[in-house]
Amino acid sequence: MSALIFFFTFALIAVGAAVGMLFSRNAIYAALLLIVNFASVAFLYLSLGAPFIALAQVTVYAGAIMVLFLFVIMLLGAERLPPSQELPWQRPLGIVLAFLLLIEAVYGIVFRVNSAATLSLPVVEFATPAEIGSALFSTYLLPFEITSVLLLVAVVGAIVLTRAEGGARRRALVSQITQAVATEVPEHKAETPEEEKELV
Amino acid sequence: MVPLSYYLMLSAVMFFLGVLGVMLRRNAIIIFMSLELMFNAANLAFVAFALYYHSLSGQIFVFFVMTVAAAEVAVGLALIVAIFRTKHSINVDQLSSLKG
Amino acid sequence: MTAADVYAILPLIVLGGASVVVLLGIAVHRSHSLTLILTLTGLVAAFLLLPLVSIEAPRQVTPLLVIDSYSIFFSGLIIAASFIITVLSYSYLSQQRGHREEFYLFLLLATLGSVVLVASTHFASFFLGLEVLSVSLYTLIAYSRKEYGIEAGVKYLILAGLSSAFLLFGMALVYSELGTMKLAQIPTSLSNPSSGVSQVFVLGGLALIVVGIGFKLALVPFHLWTPDVYQGAPAPVTAFVATISKGAMFALLLRYFTVVNIHNYPSLYLAFVVIAIASMFIGNLLGLLQTKLKRLLAYSSISHLGYLLVAFLASGPLAAVAVAFYLVTYFVTTLGAFGLITIMSNSDRDAEDPEDYRGLFWRKPWIAGSFTAMLLSLAGVPLTAGFVGKFYLVTAGIGSALWLLVIVLVVTSGIGLYYYLRVVVAMFASLPKGSTIAPAMRISPHFTGALAVTILVLLLFWLGIYPTPILRLIESMVTGFS
Numbered sequence: 131m132s133a134l135i136f137f138f139t140f141a142l143i144a145v146g147a148a149v150g151m152l153f154s155r156n157a158i159y160a161a162l163l164l165i166v167n168f169a170s171v172a173f174l175y176l177s178l179g180a181p182f183i184a185l186a187q188v189t190v191y192a193g194a195i196m197v198l199f200l201f202v203i204m205l206l207g208a209e210r211l212p213p214s215q216e217l218p219w220q221r222p223l224g225i226v227l228a229f230l231l232l233i234e235a236v237y238g239i240v241f242r243v244n245s246a247a248t249l250s251l252p253v254v255e256f257a258t259p260a261e262i263g264s265a266l267f268s269t270y271l272l273p274f275e276i277t278s279v280l281l282l283v284a285v286v287g288a289i290v291l292t293r294a295e296g297g298a299r300r301r302a303l304v305s306q307i308t309q310a311v312a313t314e315v316p317e318h319k320a321e322t323p324e325e326e327k328e329l330v
Numbered sequence: 331m332v333p334l335s336y337y338l339m340l341s342a343v344m345f346f347l348g349v350l351g352v353m354l355r356r357n358a359i360i361i362f363m364s365l366e367l368m369f370n371a372a373n374l375a376f377v378a379f380a381l382y383y384h385s386l387s388g389q390i391f392v393f394f395v396m397t398v399a400a401a402e403v404a405v406g407l408a409l410i411v412a413i414f415r416t417k418h419s420i421n422v423d424q425l426s427s428l429k430g
Numbered sequence: 431m432t433a434a435d436v437y438a439i440l441p442l443i444v445l446g447g448a449s450v451v452v453l454l455g456i457a458v459h460r461s462h463s464l465t466l467i468l469t470l471t472g473l474v475a476a477f478l479l480l481p482l483v484s485i486e487a488p489r490q491v492t493p494l495l496v497i498d499s500y501s502i503f504f505s506g507l508i509i510a511a512s513f514i515i516t517v518l519s520y521s522y523l524s525q526q527r528g529h530r531e532e533f534y535l536f537l538l539l540a541t542l543g544s545v546v547l548v549a550s551t552h553f554a555s556f557f558l559g560l561e562v563l564s565v566s567l568y569t570l571i572a573y574s575r576k577e578y579g580i581e582a583g584v585k586y587l588i589l590a591g592l593s594s595a596f597l598l599f600g601m602a603l604v605y606s607e608l609g610t611m612k613l614a615q616i617p618t619s620l621s622n623p624s625s626g627v628s629q630v631f632v633l634g635g636l637a638l639i640v641v642g643i644g645f646k647l648a649l650v651p652f653h654l655w656t657p658d659v660y661q662g663a664p665a666p667v668t669a670f671v672a673t674i675s676k677g678a679m680f681a682l683l684l685r686y687f688t689v690v691n692i693h694n695y696p697s698l699y700l701a702f703v704v705i706a707i708a709s710m711f712i713g714n715l716l717g718l719l720q721t722k723l724k725r726l727l728a729y730s731s732i733s734h735l736g737y738l739l740v741a742f743l744a745s746g747p748l749a750a751v752a753v754a755f756y757l758v759t760y761f762v763t764t765l766g767a768f769g770l771i772t773i774m775s776n777s778d779r780d781a782e783d784p785e786d787y788r789g790l791f792w793r794k795p796w797i798a799g800s801f802t803a804m805l806l807s808l809a810g811v812p813l814t815a816g817f818v819g820k821f822y823l824v825t826a827g828i829g830s831a832l833w834l835l836v837i838v839l840v841v842t843s844g845i846g847l848y849y850y851l852r853v854v855v856a857m858f859a860s861l862p863k864g865s866t867i868a869p870a871m872r873i874s875p876h877f878t879g880a881l882a883v884t885i886l887v888l889l890l891f892w893l894g895i896y897p898t899p900i901l902r903l904i905e906s907m908v909t910g911f912s
Contacts, residue, residue, distance in 0.1 A: 133331050152354070167370070168370060177332075180389050180392075183393065187373075198403055198404070199403070202407045256384065257389050277394055279539060286532060289408075291583075292411050292412060365592060369595055375602035376605060391557075395557070401565050409587055412572060413584050425581045425585060427577060427581060428585075
């Protein structure tokens with residue numbers, strides 16, 4: 131019974147936060163609500179015998195990814211979202227999708243055959259960080275290496291896409307940022323793209 | 331104890347909320363957050379069934395998905411910053427200069 | 431992992447190692463030609479290792495990858511195409527300002543991701559290979575950081591992210607019912623009657639996986655990104671998206687849905703039939719409306735993937751051969767077409783407007799002649815590679831009595847012929863007197879790009895006239911994957 135209460139508490143928080151994010155008019159609020167959602171899902175992971183994943187969820191998702199989101203929102207000054215004009219087909223499509231969701235939820239809870247299966251934590255230790263680690267470095271060594279390649283792509287990609295060079299408008303933006311960052315106005319004005327990069 | 335199907339339903343609900351977000355919102359950052367919500371929803375199903383089947387593979391897969399999400403966010407937000415620099419807007423309706 | 435496992439994945443290791451070498455090379459000495467040489471060396475080394483590895487094939491390397499003759503064949507095709515694209519990129523980037531070297535790093539890593547895809551036998555390697563490919567492509571598409579490129583990059587990012595999420599949820603549904611992510615175990619878990627598997631959920635999961643795959647292949651109705659991304663991306667990257675990204679995904683589709691026998695799922699089979707017919711019609715009909723060449727080629731590629739689905743649905747050993755051969759001809763032709771666009775583009779924009787091509791024959795007869803050959807091959811005219819490829823598709827379709835699909839294939843090919851010929855006619859039209867030549871036409875092609883295109887033209891006719899050797903190779907390698 132207590133397990134059910136635990137589940138519904140965090141499930142409701144997660145869904146509520148997701149709905150809030152969906153309709154939030156403020157990007158910062160949306161990001162914070164998404165963090166609430168991730169955190170409550172992390173609690174559910176703990177109840178599912180996945181302590182390692184739960185902590186990774188908090189550190190990677192809530193800690194790293196969402197901080198990056200907040201950083202970019204504030205960098206762009208895009209906190210306030212203008213009331214968006216909806217395309218004509220969006221609302222009907224949304225209603226249809228929501229209806230499908232409802233049908234699926236009813237189907238799943240009422241009619242699903244093996245829904246009787248319940249989850250209980252195994253008696254023996256399951257998915258301890260040590261076990262995860264040994265699986266990660268034996269059976270799953272290869273995909274682990276592929277993720278390192280993926281992170282390499284991400285690191286270099288992010289640098290390549292955001293490095294500042296060329297273009298009059300971009301130069302103006304760069305000098306704006308430079309002035310905002312530096313307390314004193316830089317002694318020498320940027321003449322070439324390369325110098326700008328150093329300034330930034 | 332909690333029936334397994336509840337987890338699947340929670341996961342499905344969050345996934346479709348993410349789909350709705352992608353469909354309804356016009357702000358590129360919010361759309362991107364909705365994508366993260368969808369990834370997260372799939373992860374929940376994986377972890378729940380990893381416990382059901384007593385197999386580690388579901389949890390390990392979730393770990394990889396998190397890495398993928400981090401990589402996508404890094405490059406995706408870089409792109410969003412780049413589009414903001416050229417268009418001074420991150421509204422996806424303004425992405426309309428490509429046409430035949 | 432044993433030493434033999436490491437030996438079997440040597441080509442992958444070489445590709446990964448080459449990207450690190452390129453990265454370090456850029457850090458030590460930023461030189462465009464040096465980076466090119468390092469990249470090409472890495473690709474050639476990986477390619478030359480394939481025959482050595484194939485002695486040990488087939489070999490299951492951990493549950494995630496299988497190195498069999500099927501994956502080796504497609505790895506070879508991908509690496510060879512990547513070689514051509516790298517050479518074309520050099521010709522393209524020579525005219526661009528700014529940092530050019532990192533481009534090659536992403537080409538190598540995207541190639542690595544594609545090679546992982548064709549060898550994948552597990553959801554983890556499927557998803558990770560796909561993401562390495564996708565994330566590299568986001569960067570490559572927006573690499574020029576001009577307005578068009580970034581816009582195309584953002585569109586690709588959002589839609590690829592959406593399709594990855596669908597794919598992931600599909601995998602979660604399949605895992606929830608079968609408790610396995612290994613491809614080989616899916617059929618056995620399915621046929622196990624005691625497990626109480628709910629077919630609805632497995633079918634739903636497979637359908638979501640098809641959505642994810644269909645997006646990458648740009649099949650109707652998941653094709654909406656294609657024209658914009660083709661137009662906005664730099665021409666060599668468009669070539670990559672059109673060939674390697676789609677080819678790798680199709681090889682994976684064929685492997686997965688041969689193991690999970692698609693004929694056991696009538697509704698899924700029907701969905702594929704509808705997708706194939708819609709892709710052939712939409713691709714060819716909307717292609718008629720396009721004036722910009724890159725958008726036209728986008729719709730052309732949608733229809734070509736529709737043709738490929740005909741052989742895919744035919745299944746059987748002949749189908750695999752037909753798919754592989756058609757992919758080879760599609761690669762050669764598409765690379766050739768985008769190669770020609772590449773060598774005619776300048777630093778401001780890619781050559782894609784109708785004015786760039788009007789009367790081209792009277793100014794650059796070789797380029798116009800090569801372009802004509804490529805377009806005729808795309809249309810499937812005899813003596814070109816495209817004709818032989820299409821012939822095999824039709825044979826595979828008839829062999830399985832897929833009459834409706836074959837008829838649609840033939841009819842829509844006829845429609846498509848019109849828009850290819852329209853471009854050809856424009857190239858041979860005489861220039862009106864006193865007209866100015868579009869700026870994009872004044873440049874003389876870089877010799878590396880010209881060399882690559884010449885090779886592709888020769889390949890095109892060789893495949894069209896004497897396809898027997900390559901067919902023998904395909905028959906010995908592609909049939910009978912587990």
